[in-house]
Amino acid sequence: MTTTLRPPGNLGQSPSAPSTTGSRGTRMLGAVVLAGLALLAWLALIATPEEQNMGDAVRIIYIHVPAAMVAYISFGVTALGSAMFLWRRSRFWDLAAAASAEIGVLFTALTLLTGSLWGRPTWGVYWVWDARLTSTLLLLLLFLGYLAVRRLDAEPNVRSKRAAIVGLVAFVDVPLVHYSVDWWRSLHQPASLSKLDPDLDGLMLFTLVYGIAAFAALYAWMLMHRFRLEYLREQVGDAGMAQALSERRAEAYGATSTQEQTRS
Amino acid sequence: MTNFGFVAASYLVTVGAVVGYVVHILRAGRRVSQQVAPEQRRWM
Numbered sequence: 001m002t003t004t005l006r007p008p009g010n011l012g013q014s015p016s017a018p019s020t021t022g023s024r025g026t027r028m029l030g031a032v033v034l035a036g037l038a039l040l041a042w043l044a045l046i047a048t049p050e051e052q053n054m055g056d057a058v059r060i061i062y063i064h065v066p067a068a069m070v071a072y073i074s075f076g077v078t079a080l081g082s083a084m085f086l087w088r089r090s091r092f093w094d095l096a097a098a099a100s101a102e103i104g105v106l107f108t109a110l111t112l113l114t115g116s117l118w119g120r121p122t123w124g125v126y127w128v129w130d131a132r133l134t135s136t137l138l139l140l141l142l143f144l145g146y147l148a149v150r151r152l153d154a155e156p157n158v159r160s161k162r163a164a165i166v167g168l169v170a171f172v173d174v175p176l177v178h179y180s181v182d183w184w185r186s187l188h189q190p191a192s193l194s195k196l197d198p199d200l201d202g203l204m205l206f207t208l209v210y211g212i213a214a215f216a217a218l219y220a221w222m223l224m225h226r227f228r229l230e231y232l233r234e235q236v237g238d239a240g241m242a243q244a245l246s247e248r249r250a251e252a253y254g255a256t257s258t259q260e261q262t263r264s
Numbered sequence: 265m266t267n268f269g270f271v272a273a274s275y276l277v278t279v280g281a282v283v284g285y286v287v288h289i290l291r292a293g294r295r296v297s298q299q300v301a302p303e304q305r306r307w308m
Contacts, residue, residue: 019294
């Protein structure tokens with residue numbers, strides 16, 4: 001099946017085909033996400049109390065931890081997509097892996113930035129080379145490397161295969177990041193939620209869990225749009241290749257005809 | 265900077281980065297979809 005290229009600016013669209021990556025589903029989900037994030041902002045900044053030792057600085061936890069959770073989920077999806085591509089050679093999973101990795105890099109960077117801004121009033125410094133922070137920085141660099149591999153000039157299947165291998169290897173750092181506070185001495189506090197008796201309670205605990213859910217919904221919305229963008233780019237790439245091959249064949253045919261005329 | 269200053273900076277950085285990225289992918293999607301035939305861009 002060939003894909004038709006359209007010149008830039010020429011919409012040439014039928015009334016029912018969208019001219020964006022949006023759809024009814026993403027618009028509904030987007031509205032839910034916006035409302036959810038607005039409620040999270042109110043809970044995090046106004047409704048929840050200060051913490052005894054950290055004071056107002058504790059409010060950063062309601063975006064720092066959800067950002068980290070979304071980063072884990074994103075890279076989990078990338079690893080899953082990479083494994084499925086290597087197993088089934090599925091373009092769907094390859095595109096999903098690529099789309100999710102980019103979102104994961106964004107949220108990992110936000111985790112580090114918000115963590116840094118939380119560290120300054122809490123520890124007195126923006127950064128320490130402890131296990132949690134260092135392994136999270138490593139995670140960011142590994143997946144930046146993944147995105148770089150996806151941009152290398154290579155045959156598409158070869159590029160996807162290389163990226164899939166990098167994605168699977170890089171994912172090994174995710175459990176290292178999560179358990180670093182348990183396995184090594186770390187300035188970073190232990191996980192707030194992974195035990196039966198969490199350190200937080202009441203509205204603070206609810207807001208933290210709610211924040212994770214709201215950010216997960218945001219991730220789902222972003223993934224849908226980013227996946228569709230990746231899909232469209234691939235269609236343009238395939239069509240461009242088909243057009244280039246067609247032109248090359250026409251040139252070759254033209255050259256062959258000229259040679260035959262000259263001989264005769 | 266006060267504690268609330270760090271809180272405000274965190275939220276502003278987060279909102280700014282997310283909004284910036286969302287605007288980028290929506291605009292890129294609009295631009296690229298104009299180069300693809302309608303039958304190739306039907307979404308659920």
